[in-house]
Amino acid sequence: MASIQVMLCFFVLSILVTRSYPFNPIANLSPKSDIELLEFSLNLEYLEAEFFLHGATGRGIDDVDPELAQGGPLPIGGNKAVLDAFTRDIILQFGYQEVGHLRAIKRTIEGFPRPLLNISKEVFAEIVDSAFGKSLQPPFDPYANVINFLLASYVIPYVGLTGYVGANPKLQNATFKKLVGGLLGVESGQDAVIRAMLYDSGHLQVHPYEVTVATFTDRISSLRNKLGNEGLRDDGLGVPRLGGTVGRTFGNVLAGDRDSLAYGRTPQEILRIVYGGGDEHVPGGFFPWGAHGRIAKSYLKSSM
Numbered sequence: 001m002a003s004i005q006v007m008l009c010f011f012v013l014s015i016l017v018t019r020s021y022p023f024n025p026i027a028n029l030s031p032k033s034d035i036e037l038l039e040f041s042l043n044l045e046y047l048e049a050e051f052f053l054h055g056a057t058g059r060g061i062d063d064v065d066p067e068l069a070q071g072g073p074l075p076i077g078g079n080k081a082v083l084d085a086f087t088r089d090i091i092l093q094f095g096y097q098e099v100g101h102l103r104a105i106k107r108t109i110e111g112f113p114r115p116l117l118n119i120s121k122e123v124f125a126e127i128v129d130s131a132f133g134k135s136l137q138p139p140f141d142p143y144a145n146v147i148n149f150l151l152a153s154y155v156i157p158y159v160g161l162t163g164y165v166g167a168n169p170k171l172q173n174a175t176f177k178k179l180v181g182g183l184l185g186v187e188s189g190q191d192a193v194i195r196a197m198l199y200d201s202g203h204l205q206v207h208p209y210e211v212t213v214a215t216f217t218d219r220i221s222s223l224r225n226k227l228g229n230e231g232l233r234d235d236g237l238g239v240p241r242l243g244g245t246v247g248r249t250f251g252n253v254l255a256g257d258r259d260s261l262a263y264g265r266t267p268q269e270i271l272r273i274v275y276g277g278g279d280e281h282v283p284g285g286f287f288p289w290g291a292h293g294r295i296a297k298s299y300l301k302s303s304m
Contacts, residue, residue: 077120166264
């Protein structure tokens with residue numbers, strides 16, 4: 001009789017955890033704060049996956065793995081960018097990497113459906129206008145050419161990278177720490193590739209604005225620092241004279257503090273940036289209806 005009861009318990013448990021991406025039951029034994037931090041990162045992974053996949057192919061997650069979206073709304077905007085074969089290959093790899101990240105997170109925690117995302121050329125134009133403090137004419141189009149798309153790519157992955165740096169020391173569960181370490185490694189690699197490609201073109205003018213690529217990155221980084229409102233967490237490709245690595249270089253191909261350690265950001269800082277308005281309580285920007293998960297929603301509730 002006891003053996004039958006045990007078998008029934010295992011059968012019920014298997015039903016409860018069997019999903020399209022069954023999450024690890026260990027998550028149920030993890031601190032609530034660990035689960036919430038990992039859950040929060042899904043917002044950025046959804047955003048990056050949709051942006052890279054659309055840029056490379058004109059299609060998003062639903063074309064690769066519809067179950068990952070869990071019925072969440074289709075993104076606003078998103079186009080196939082005008083890219084050369086080399087850049088498209090890299091961006092496509094990034095897109096598939098982000099799909100892998102989504103799968104890995106959803107195998108560890110339950111997660112949530114894709115939030116409404118805005119990856120339209122209009123939202124990127126607003127970000128660039130904010131970075132320059134004026135309306136550029138014509139409006140910035142991230143999908144128009146290679147340089148524009150790389151500059152738009154510069155906007156997104158680095159924010160997720162700083163989020164993982166900020167979250168990792170707060171995690172208690174070893175499984176979660178290992179996962180975040182793996183996610184951080186690839187996100188850092190993506191940011192390094194984007195920065196290196198832009199660094200190689202740093203002296204070129206971004207047509208038709210008569211502003212160099214390096215200046216564009218400086219303005220975007222300054223905007224993120226301003227929106228995050230927690231001091232210096234970001235550096236562009238241009239630095240003051242001998243202000244780069246340990247004060248001995250002119251270049252700044254990777255962002256880091258005085259010891260070349262990666263900057264970290266809190267969920268509040270990230271929301272202020274991706275919402276585009278510097279306020280974690282007011283959705284907008286890439287997340288018109290707000291980000292999902294317990295952490296993000298707690299700020300939305302506090303604004304009501």
